[in-house]
Amino acid sequence: MQDLSYVRTEMVPEQEPPASAVGLFGWMRANLFSGPRDIILTLVSLYVIYAIGSEVLAWSLQDTWGATSLRECREIIAARLGPDAHGACWGVIRERYPQMLFGFYPSEYYWRPILALVLLFVALAPVLFSSVPRGLRYFSPFYPFIGAFLLWGGSIWLPLAALAGFVIGYLALNAVGSRFGTLAGTIACVLAAVAWWLFLAGPVASGLQSIVPLGLDAVQSRAFGGFMLSITIGVVAIGASLPLGILLALGRQSDLLIVRGLAIGFIEFIRGVPLITLLFVASTLLNIFMPPGTNFDIILRVIIMVTLFASAYMAEVIRGGLAALPRGQYEAADSLGLDYWKAQRLIIMPQALKISIPGIVSTFIGVFKDTTLVSIIGLLDPLGLTKSILADQDWNGIVWELYGFIALLFFVFCFSMSRYSMHLERRLQTGHR
Incomplete structure (x- = not known):
């Protein structure tokens, strides 16, 4: 019997899309040659x-x-x-690349900064990537002391004494906090650790070194230079500015008048002063306020100033993430009976950091690029070394090759951070879908 119905009783089989609408040709047609204006602009470009x-x-x-x-x-x-x-x-790169990378660090000790860089990636791997064996995370907290020991050398007891300061602070936090509350425990933690580092760490390390002499040949800070100096300052400033920025952001939103006032004053002052001014303070004026005979390492002074500068900007980025959270998240934490710090650690701060990922990474990239400013106060970063290379009669007149090499290395580091930021956003599903 003949079927005269208007409604189809079976599905039409799917067909392949036209070749001009998919793949490379489809993308070019949609984005480069979609109209006369786009065609002209594409050809001119x-x-x-x-x-x-x-x-x-x-x-x-x-x-x-x-x-x-x-x-x-x-x-x-x-x-x-x-x-x-x-x-x-390119002969200048072949001849001077060790100096561009390591400054005046002794060539027989190049293995030490190279090993410190390799161990840096090992320490960061469990923090940045979830697929890395989690057992490596126990190594990460100890890397700052290992890295500093490899770069500067000297007695092995000095970094161990610095590490002991954190242990003492933790013990003070538990002892005082369990009896008098979290705020009193935090104050005791800071005071105990600072007192240990200022008055006891040095003598204890010297005494242990006299009994059991262990260590590496010391390298003075004036030998640091090139990308090793930029990476050292940048990594420390980036790693320390994030927790300091979190504390400053929380302090700015605190209900305690003194805490909020100190946080706001610090943030507004640092953000209102150029970084180069702070570096001049670190290199010249800071010694005036130190006790006579104090030898405060210049690189350590610069690291402290760059870290404080970055933490102020980081605090504002994180404060933006905290402000973007709906009020219901705070109320949900209260309804669960969580105290302030547990609510921040388990509910509030993870969401605020997810929202702030682009701003955080942008601040990291800016801090790493700002390390080139240390050449103005006499430290031989890559740009500072370029001036000394240009002063050589054999290479006087070289410009683009040196600056192109420096730009390429900075691009590799900054582009890697940017791509990781995009990877992290996709993994955490930060965007709206």
Whole structure:
């Protein structure tokens, strides 16, 4: 019997989308050639990219790695391309890259900063990636003391004495906090740790070293330089500014007038002063207020100032995340009977940090790039070393090669942080869906 119904009784089989709508060609058609205006802009952009890119490639793709001076580079390029040709002189990178990376650190001890960098990645792996064996997380809290010992050397008892300060603070927190409350325990923790570090850590470490001499050959801070100096300052400032920023953000929202006033005053003062001013204070004025004969390491002073500067900006980023949380989250924590610190640790702060991830990473990147400012106060970061290399008669006139090498290394670190931020946002599903 013939079927005359209007309604189809079976599904039409799916068909492949047209080739012009999917894949590379589909993307190009939708984004680059969707209309006359887009076609014109795409063609003009391609021409500009080709014109600039061809010149850059012709300049950079020169085999001048074996040259030992700028004059020899020019002779090599003239012999290949003619007397009026120009090209990059990469011989300066081959000859000076150890200095660009390690400054004036003794070459026989290069293994120490290299090992410290490798151990840094080992310590960060369980913090940054969930797929890493969790047993490594027990190594992470001890890395700051191991890294400092490898870089500066000296007695092994000094970093152990510094570590003991945290143990003493923790014991004071438990002893006082269990009897007089969390606030009193926190104050006792800070006072006990600071008193140990200021008055007892040094003598105890010296006494133990005289009994059991263990350690590495000491390297003075003036030998630090290059990217090793930038990474040292940047990593410490980044790692310390996040917890300090959290405490400052919580202090700014505290109901205690003194705590809130101190937090607001610190944040507004630091954010209102340029970093270069703080670095000048660290390098010159700080010694005036120290007791006579005090030898306060210049790199440690710079690290403290950069950390304080970054923590003030970090506090505002985290405060924005706290302000973005609905009031119901605070009420839910209260309804569960959680005290202030448990509510912050288990409910409030994890959500605030998730919201603040882009701002936090942006602050980290800015701090790492701001480490180049230390060249103004005499520390030989990569830019500071560039001036000394340009003063060499053999390389006087080299500009783009050195700054391009520095820019490439900074780009690798900053781009890696940016990509990890995007990975973390996707993993935690920070965005609205």
